[in-house]
Amino acid sequence: MLPHPQELPVIDKAPLCASERKMLRQRALLLSVALWAFMMVLIWYIGTIAGSGRVAPSQLWALRAFWMASRFALGWLIFLALERVVSRSAVNPLAALVGLVTVFGVLHTILNTVLFAWLAQVEVDSGSIVSASFYWLHFQLAWGILIYTLVMGARAKAEREARSRAQREAQGAQLEALKFQVHPHFLFNTLGAVSSLIGEGRYAKAEEAVRKLAVFLRNGLRRDAHDDVSLTQELADLEVYLAIERIRFEGRFDFTIELDDTVADASIPSFLLQPLLENSVKYAVARSVEPVTIVLRARSEGSWIVIELVDDGPGPGGQTGLGTGERNVRSRLEARFGNDVQFETGGLGDGAGRTNGYRCYLRFPYEAHTA
Numbered sequence: 001m002l003p004h005p006q007e008l009p010v011i012d013k014a015p016l017c018a019s020e021r022k023m024l025r026q027r028a029l030l031l032s033v034a035l036w037a038f039m040m041v042l043i044w045y046i047g048t049i050a051g052s053g054r055v056a057p058s059q060l061w062a063l064r065a066f067w068m069a070s071r072f073a074l075g076w077l078i079f080l081a082l083e084r085v086v087s088r089s090a091v092n093p094l095a096a097l098v099g100l101v102t103v104f105g106v107l108h109t110i111l112n113t114v115l116f117a118w119l120a121q122v123e124v125d126s127g128s129i130v131s132a133s134f135y136w137l138h139f140q141l142a143w144g145i146l147i148y149t150l151v152m153g154a155r156a157k158a159e160r161e162a163r164s165r166a167q168r169e170a171q172g173a174q175l176e177a178l179k180f181q182v183h184p185h186f187l188f189n190t191l192g193a194v195s196s197l198i199g200e201g202r203y204a205k206a207e208e209a210v211r212k213l214a215v216f217l218r219n220g221l222r223r224d225a226h227d228d229v230s231l232t233q234e235l236a237d238l239e240v241y242l243a244i245e246r247i248r249f250e251g252r253f254d255f256t257i258e259l260d261d262t263v264a265d266a267s268i269p270s271f272l273l274q275p276l277l278e279n280s281v282k283y284a285v286a287r288s289v290e291p292v293t294i295v296l297r298a299r300s301e302g303s304w305i306v307i308e309l310v311d312d313g314p315g316p317g318g319q320t321g322l323g324t325g326e327r328n329v330r331s332r333l334e335a336r337f338g339n340d341v342q343f344e345t346g347g348l349g350d351g352a353g354r355t356n357g358y359r360c361y362l363r364f365p366y367e368a369h370t371a
Helices: 018-046 057-088 093-120 126-199 203-221 231-248 274-285 324-337
Strands: 228-230 253-259 267-269 292-301 304-311 342-349 355-365
Touching: 057 093, 057 126, 093 126, 126 203, 126 231, 203 231, 228 231, 231 253, 231 267, 231 274, 231 292, 253 274, 267 324, 274 292, 274 304, 274 324, 274 355, 324 342, 324 355
Parallel strands: 253 292
Antiparallel strands: 228 267, 292 304, 304 355, 342 355
């Protein structure tokens, strides 16, 4: 069973890479310095540290430096603790942050208040300490919320990128599986044709078929499952494939391309159309005693590209539903463009209730191919 790109592993607490962690810490450092430097200027301006002038200028500046350094160091420790909680702990990070900021912030305020009172040689009562603690707790919690937003924003970004990588890997696995369904099927048919040519003594034709097969497989195997090609390149690859089929069914079919120039550079998954063309050869050319005409049309419809492959062979007969090749094409389209695609197949009527020919219809978003 092929993996579906929507069936992704749960991405829980995706780890930050070294560069992301470094950038996050730099931003937290800059934010902390800016905030507490502003608070330092505010304290100096309103005179809450200068007090009544009882503290010597040298001691006052030393106290300011201690307040700033200790506040920054405490904030940095809280940031590292929050980083660890978010990455490895089951504890709610917001609750952990509020608890850490409240406990250590209050202790820091008490220490600074007592130290200032000792230097100013004034008494400080418990009410003043409680009031100062609540006053500074507002700023401390505001800083904590800013840091929390920064950390969780970085974490959310990492999880989105991890989920995106997981989705790309799932799509890659699916596309690889689909791709390797195509080549063995075609390879089996071609080698069977080469064997028949050798059995009939048509050695030159068999050698030519092998050379064409080598070109076709080389073009296919050198491309990654994620690779898109331009519609022009896709049609060129189809010509290589048809060169092999013309050796098998010499003179039994004509192939015509009607290409709108506006979609020549459209991006399309590589070898998307080959299974459909192979079906036309297998079910129209091989089963018909009359020459078969196969027409491929590509045109634009607004922001969409429409591709039709039509043959005038005997039709699908009693076959119902999609075959392996058609399911493969639809799955690759959905893996590449999501549900924003339309894929239809069916026999064509001759006006008298009989089927005469077969049609494949593809419609998907137009994207210009870039090399």
